[in-house]
Amino acid sequence: MFSLDPITKKKFARFRSIRRGWWSLICFTLLLILSFGAELLISNRALFVKYEGKFYFPTYGSIYPGKTFGLDYDYETNYRDLKKVFLDQSSNNFVLLPIVPWSAYESDLKDGQYPPFAPSIDQRHFLGTDTTGRDILARLVYGFRTAISFSMLLLIATYSIGVSVGCAMGYFGGKFDIILQRIIEIWSNVPFLYVIMIVSSIIVPRFGILVAIMVFFDWIGMTWYMRTSTYKEKAREYTSAAKALGASHFRIIFNHILPNVLSVLVTFIPFSVTGGIVSLTSLDYLGFGLPPPTPSWGELLAQGTANLQALWIVTSVTVAMIVVLTMVTFIGEAIREAFDPKQYSTFES
Amino acid sequence: MTHKSNLSLRVRLFRGSKRFLAVGLLAVSMPSNLFSQTLPANVKWLSNDSDPEYADLNAKRGGTLNKEIDSFPATLRSLGPDSNGAFANYLNPLSLSLVGVHPNTLNIIPQLATHWAYDADGRTMYFKLNPKAEWSDGKPITADDFVFTMEFHKSKVAMDPFYQDFWKNELELVFKIDPQTVGVRAVTKKPQSDLYMKCNVSPTPKHAFGGKLPDEYVQAFNWKILPTSAAYEISEVKKGKYVTFKRRKSWFLDDARYYRGRFNVEKIQFDIVRDKNVAWEMFKKAQLSNFFVTPPTYWHDKGNEDIFKNGYVHKLWFYTDSPESAVGFWLNTEHPLLADLNIRLGLAHSFNIPEVINKLIRGEYEHLAQAFVGYGKYTDTSIKPRKFDLKLADEYFTKAGWTQRGGDGIRVKDGKRLSFNISYGGEIMNGRLALLKEEAKKAGVELNLQLMDGVAAFKLMREKKHEIAYSAWTTNLRPNFHQGYHSENAGKPQTNNVSNTKDPELDKLIDKERTTFDEPERIKLSKEIQRRIHDGAYLIPSFGTPFYRDAYWRWFKLPKVPGVKLGDSSLEALDPSQGGLFWIDEDVRKETLEAIKSGKKFPEVVIIDKTFKANK
Numbered sequence: 021m022f023s024l025d026p027i028t029k030k031k032f033a034r035f036r037s038i039r040r041g042w043w044s045l046i047c048f049t050l051l052l053i054l055s056f057g058a059e060l061l062i063s064n065r066a067l068f069v070k071y072e073g074k075f076y077f078p079t080y081g082s083i084y085p086g087k088t089f090g091l092d093y094d095y096e097t098n099y100r101d102l103k104k105v106f107l108d109q110s111s112n113n114f115v116l117l118p119i120v121p122w123s124a125y126e127s128d129l130k131d132g133q134y135p136p137f138a139p140s141i142d143q144r145h146f147l148g149t150d151t152t153g154r155d156i157l158a159r160l161v162y163g164f165r166t167a168i169s170f171s172m173l174l175l176i177a178t179y180s181i182g183v184s185v186g187c188a189m190g191y192f193g194g195k196f197d198i199i200l201q202r203i204i205e206i207w208s209n210v211p212f213l214y215v216i217m218i219v220s221s222i223i224v225p226r227f228g229i230l231v232a233i234m235v236f237f238d239w240i241g242m243t244w245y246m247r248t249s250t251y252k253e254k255a256r257e258y259t260s261a262a263k264a265l266g267a268s269h270f271r272i273i274f275n276h277i278l279p280n281v282l283s284v285l286v287t288f289i290p291f292s293v294t295g296g297i298v299s300l301t302s303l304d305y306l307g308f309g310l311p312p313p314t315p316s317w318g319e320l321l322a323q324g325t326a327n328l329q330a331l332w333i334v335t336s337v338t339v340a341m342i343v344v345l346t347m348v349t350f351i352g353e354a355i356r357e358a359f360d361p362k363q364y365s366t367f368e369s
Numbered sequence: 370m371t372h373k374s375n376l377s378l379r380v381r382l383f384r385g386s387k388r389f390l391a392v393g394l395l396a397v398s399m400p401s402n403l404f405s406q407t408l409p410a411n412v413k414w415l416s417n418d419s420d421p422e423y424a425d426l427n428a429k430r431g432g433t434l435n436k437e438i439d440s441f442p443a444t445l446r447s448l449g450p451d452s453n454g455a456f457a458n459y460l461n462p463l464s465l466s467l468v469g470v471h472p473n474t475l476n477i478i479p480q481l482a483t484h485w486a487y488d489a490d491g492r493t494m495y496f497k498l499n500p501k502a503e504w505s506d507g508k509p510i511t512a513d514d515f516v517f518t519m520e521f522h523k524s525k526v527a528m529d530p531f532y533q534d535f536w537k538n539e540l541e542l543v544f545k546i547d548p549q550t551v552g553v554r555a556v557t558k559k560p561q562s563d564l565y566m567k568c569n570v571s572p573t574p575k576h577a578f579g580g581k582l583p584d585e586y587v588q589a590f591n592w593k594i595l596p597t598s599a600a601y602e603i604s605e606v607k608k609g610k611y612v613t614f615k616r617r618k619s620w621f622l623d624d625a626r627y628y629r630g631r632f633n634v635e636k637i638q639f640d641i642v643r644d645k646n647v648a649w650e651m652f653k654k655a656q657l658s659n660f661f662v663t664p665p666t667y668w669h670d671k672g673n674e675d676i677f678k679n680g681y682v683h684k685l686w687f688y689t690d691s692p693e694s695a696v697g698f699w700l701n702t703e704h705p706l707l708a709d710l711n712i713r714l715g716l717a718h719s720f721n722i723p724e725v726i727n728k729l730i731r732g733e734y735e736h737l738a739q740a741f742v743g744y745g746k747y748t749d750t751s752i753k754p755r756k757f758d759l760k761l762a763d764e765y766f767t768k769a770g771w772t773q774r775g776g777d778g779i780r781v782k783d784g785k786r787l788s789f790n791i792s793y794g795g796e797i798m799n800g801r802l803a804l805l806k807e808e809a810k811k812a813g814v815e816l817n818l819q820l821m822d823g824v825a826a827f828k829l830m831r832e833k834k835h836e837i838a839y840s841a842w843t844t845n846l847r848p849n850f851h852q853g854y855h856s857e858n859a860g861k862p863q864t865n866n867v868s869n870t871k872d873p874e875l876d877k878l879i880d881k882e883r884t885t886f887d888e889p890e891r892i893k894l895s896k897e898i899q900r901r902i903h904d905g906a907y908l909i910p911s912f913g914t915p916f917y918r919d920a921y922w923r924w925f926k927l928p929k930v931p932g933v934k935l936g937d938s939s940l941e942a943l944d945p946s947q948g949g950l951f952w953i954d955e956d957v958r959k960e961t962l963e964a965i966k967s968g969k970k971f972p973e974v975v976i977i978d979k980t981f982k983a984n985k
Contacts, residue, residue: 082776093759095811096778127804129728134665152729152800221822307796312818313803322796326646329670 034358041354044347051344055165062158064123066099070114089113120144120155124162124315127153136330148332150323156336159315164344166227166310167317171296173231174238175289181239183285186246187273191254197247204240212237220308227310234299242288249281283359290352294345301341317341406544406552412495414484420471424630424950425928430616432924432953434634434942435658437642437651441609445594448527449587456612459639462943463597463614464571467496467515467551470846471627472933472947473981475745477565478627480945481510481572481598482551485565491558491886492541494568496551501621504574504596512545514572515553519543521573526586539567560886563847572598599945600632612639614943630928632949637942652920655962659921659940664797665731668918680971681961683923685939687932688916688982692844695740695853697910698791699830699838703860703869706787707836713906714755715765716789716837719812720909721757725801730912737910739903741848741895743983748848749896752903754910762812771813780813788815792830793839794823802839832862833869839911840867850879850898854907868907875901915983923971924958927951934981 024032036042059079060067069076071089078084078099086093089102103115121144122128128149129135135153139146147156189197216233219225225233253259254277262272297317303309304318312319317337324334442456447464469480477485482496502510519542522532542554553568574596583589594603600622604615614637622628642648642657652660653676662668662684676682698720700707707713726734736754741747766772771780771787780787791802799820806816816837821829830838842853842865852858856876858866878901882894902908917932919939932939933947941948964971 083778085774085778093811094763094774094778095759095813125803126807127728129724129804131728134669134731135729150800152803154803221825224819224821307820312799312820313806319799327666327670 031358035354038354038357040350041357044350044354048344048347048351051164052168055161055168058161058165059118061118062120062122062124062155062161063118064099064121064126065096066102066115066117068114068116069099069102070112072113120146120157122155122158124154124158125313128155129153136327136333138330139332147336148330150320150333151327151330154313156320156333159320160317160336160340162315163317163320164340166314167297167300168293170227170231170300171293174234174296174299175292177231177235178238178292179242179285179289181235182242183246183278185239186243187250187277187281189243190247190250191269191273191277193251193254200243204243207237208240210237216303217306217308220303224311225309230300230303230310234296242285245284245288246281249284250277253277253280287352287356287359290348290355294348294352297341297344297348406546408495408546408550408552409488412486412488414486414497415477416484417471417476417478418626420474420476420478420627422627422629423471423473423928423930423933423947424627425926425952426630428630428633428926428928428952429954430633430952431635432633432955432958433636433638434940434953435656436637436639436940436942437648437657438612438639439641439643439645441641442612444591445603445606446587446590448522448529448532450528452529453531456639459612459614459943462945462948463599463601463603464573465598465945466569466571467553468565468569469627469946470935472935475846475935478946479625480622487561487564488552492556492564493552493554494564495546496553498549498551499621499625500549502598503621504576504598505602505617506574506577506596508574508576508596510572510598511548512551513548514575515543515551515570516545517575517578518570518573521578521582524582524586526582526584528587540570543570558884558886560888560891562888566846599943600949601637601943604636610641613637614639632942633952634942634949655922658925659919659938661918661938662920663914663916663918665733667920669731672920677920678970678973679964680973681923681965682920683925683974683976684918684920685927685931686916686918686975686977687936687939688979689932689934689936690743690915690981690983691935692744692846692848693735693737693742693913693915694841694844695908695910696737696841696913697740697839697908699835699840699867699908700906701833701835701837701867701869702871702907703833704789704836706789709769710906711765711769712771712787715762715769715771715812716814717755717906717909718758718762718765719809719814720805721808722754722805722909722911723757724808725804726912729801729804734912734914737913739899739910740842740853740908741899742913743844743915744846744848744895746892747895749899749903752899755906757808759812762814766813774813778810778813779815786815787813788817790817790819790836791839792819792821792826792835792837794821794826796820798839830867831864833860833867835867838867848895848899850895850902851883854898854902855879870902870905870907872901872905875905921951922958923961923974924954925951926954926957930980931976931978932981 054061059065063079065078067077067079069078069089076084083096085095086097089097091097091102091105099115099117100121103117106113106115127135128143128145135149136151137143137145137149137153139148145155147160150156150159185200189200215237219233223229259272259276262276267276300309300316301318301321304316305322307322309318310316317340320333320337324337327333438456440455443451443454445460446452447460465481467480467482468485469478471478479499481499481502483499484497486495488494498510498512504510519536521527522529523536539556540553541556544552546552553570555564555567559567577595592606594606596602600617600620601614602617603612605613616632616635642651648657649660649671651657653674662672668684672684677684700713700716702708722736726732726736738752738754766780766787771782773781775781775786793802802818806818809816826838827840829835830840852865854866854870854875856871856873858864859869859871875898878894878898882891882898885891885894917937921940925940927939928950936947940951943949
């Protein structure tokens with residue numbers, strides 16, 4: 021739809037020239053990719069099993085019950101134990117485990133010792149375990165995936181609604197604008213946190229429901245900015261030209277006005293992403309977020325602050341949060357800088 | 370946590386569910402002289418002055434006990450709206466009852482009454498009041514005050530449907546025989562060992578109400594301080610900040626057997642501390658006298674700080690032997706899958722509760738065998754907890770037809786998954802349930818955790834909309850089967866039969882048990898019922914704590930046996946039957962405060978007392 025015009029190219033070059041923003045973007049993208057392929061790095065399922073001349077790839081798809089590999093149970097194979105069994109048999113059978121051979125859900129419990137366990141390279145708990153004996157690194161990574169998916173979904177939904185409504189308000193103006201403004205003002209006074217607390221204490225807030233509730237309140241923010249920008253663009257000649265040519269309202273808003281107010285939108289995106297992550301984390305922290313035992317940063321943070329004697333819990337999650345939020349903020353800052361119109365305007369007297 | 374129950378707590382415990390009772394009763398209020406009656410000729414007065422005393426007679430008087438409450442009480446009334454808040458636990462013990470229960474022998478002991486007698490009709494009791502009994506304002510406590518209690522509780526002005534209902538269904542009448550003698554009649558016949566629990570009424574100071582019930586009671590008495598019959602009275606109320614109780618200078622039971630050497634502190638101050646972590650910090654600065662350290666994290670991890678190591682604070686682990694609160698997973702038998710006994714049994718064998726106890730909570734809690742543990746001779750101790758056993762679970766699930774497993778290892782049948790929702794309130798269970806969930810997967814069962822607000826989880830269960838509900842129930846001194854397992858209470862909301870148990874055989878047994886007066890026969894029936902309930906697998910019991918753990922500053926002194934069989938705290942200050950056993954040694958207090966300043970240390974003190982441990 022939008023081909024790269026010279027100005028966009030310039031903006032991109034400008035963005036690349038802001039080093040910390042550019043590197044943050046690279047790291048963040050890498051993190052994203054890694055987290056979506058996390059099963060290959062952090063999982064209780066083996067990457068690859070060779071048993072009696074057959075090959076198995078258990079990472080994705082259905083489970084292999086223990087009986088598949090000559091063990092005596094019907095539930096999912098414990099590949100860590102299987103590896104030991106194969107080593108003892110010194111046969112040709114072979115198990116390749118991921119770097120962290122723990123899932124985010126299973127507890128690693130011991131006799132005579134009680135979780136949380138401190139970080140240990142031997143046990144492959146690189147960041148230790150939480151109070152239930154679950155691997156913190158696994159919960160951090162899978163928690164990040166949940167948080168970022170939540171944030172992205174929230175972003176797409178709130179922006180679609182917010183931008184459409186905001187543009188429509190600016191474009192149509194008049195009574196439509198005034199009435200919607202009042203509705204939004206009333207809407208924005210609904211105490212959002214209380215609503216979430218009430219809803220999540222009555223029903224169990226699954227992922228979709230939580231996104232829906234957040235969207236319900238979050239779309240308002242974007243409308244004001246889009247409304248003002250659209251007002252401005254609407255008065256421009258190209259809009260009148262499009263109108264004169266008989267373009268539909270829809271076409272004018274989305275094909276003509278929207279690309280011109282995109283810079284406003286783009287600068288907001290990174291901050292909305294951090295906003296989404298922080299919202300989910302705080303809701304989880306307060307116990308109103310996703311149902312347990314979903315891995316989540318907020319839940320880890322709550323555990324960490326309640327168990328300050330196990331410093332590795334709170335340290336891991338705090339550092340992870342600071343790193344991710346700082347990176348996103350750097351990206352946002354660089355985008356804002358790149359889209360700054362002052363860069364291209366010259367003032368002559 | 371749940372309450373351990375005893376006689377004086379009894380009515381209070383009933384109140385836990387009062388908000389769920391329907392209103393719909395006209396109060397009966399008649400002049401009290403109408404009920405004046407005479408004593409039967411052959412009445413045999415009983416008393417008890419031979420049980421051992423449990424306080425230390427050398428205890429010293431004086432000092433202040435500092436306790437925390439997490440919110441300011443909404444009212445000081447004992448009846449009506451908002452009167453059932455947490456602070457009721459401190460207000461209710463300010464009024465004594467006719468008799469008490471010895472917290473170690475469980476025999477009846479005198480309280481306001483010195484003697485008691487049973488009528489031949491099996492539902493009436495007579496009580497002779499202590500002639501010295503007086504209210505904290507010096508007025509004598511007479512039979513009229515007890516009759517007034519009945520009028521008061523039945524009255525509409527109190528706006529308390531729970532008590533209206535209680536007095537309609539449980540107690541028929543309180544009547545005056547002479548100013549020092551009271552009769553109480555229950556609605557139905559009960560064996561003597563149970564009748565006294567029903568008839569144990571507290572007096573209400575009639576003179577403080579001007580002799581009659583004010584119509585505007587609920588508004589006018591919100592913050593009114595009434596005279597008390599117990600050793601303490603309310604002395605100061607600073608709204609939003611604190612409430613203080615002070616010791617009566619002379620109390621009519623000061624020299625009485627079982628009450629000597631008790632209720633020693635001069636003042637009890639309740640400060641509002643809204644956050645548990647703040648309370649812990651305050652305790653460490655001696656701004657609070659004691660702190661419950663029953664949870665393993667407190668006893669082991671937080672309980673290793675310097676104040677403990679330097680001997681400034683003592684730790685006590687005290688084993689009790691009282692009815693265990695029925696805690697566990699209640700299966701709703703109206704759920705199509707849970708209606709099948711084989712599935713319930715399979716589930717019971719898929720819950721790895723020993724793993725939770727041994728690996729997460731240090732093996733200190735006890736795997737409960739059934740819902741009625743700790744009722745002494747009424748408990749069928751031959752019932753053992755169901756073990757986590759994948760073979761047995763598989764057998765039962767196979768019998769129910771669930772043999773296939775899906776791609777994720779969960780059993781499937783006709784396109785349905787063997788999956789259940791567990792609703793619960795209380796984040797402390799998150800980790801424990803997460804472990805159970807992972808373990809249950811091995812048996813091919815999926816458990817979805819539904820963490821809810823405590824009140825919402827309770828509501829869901831009481832409306833019978835749950836599948837599996839995790840919950841704990843308070844106890845009485847005797848097992849009560851009717852409310853939880855009789856089909857009369859099944860299939861309708863707001864009853865305690867949360868498993869919707871409908872078993873005609875069980876109904877017969879329960880009905881028989883309710884109308885049997887002979888104690889040995891009752892015990893036999895009680896055990897039969899427990900066995901039948903166990904066989905029905907309506908509940909997967911989790912764990913109980915047959916002990917409490919308390920940490921307190923070293924100037925608090927306790928008797929040689931530092932607690933009682935039915936106890937729930939070492940610095941319990943108020944309970945008429947078991948509280949107030951401790952005292953403050955002022956010299957030790959000064960010594961300790963100076964030691965903290967100068968850095969002097971004392972030996973660390975950890976007391977583990979197993980005097981009353983059930984299975985030593």
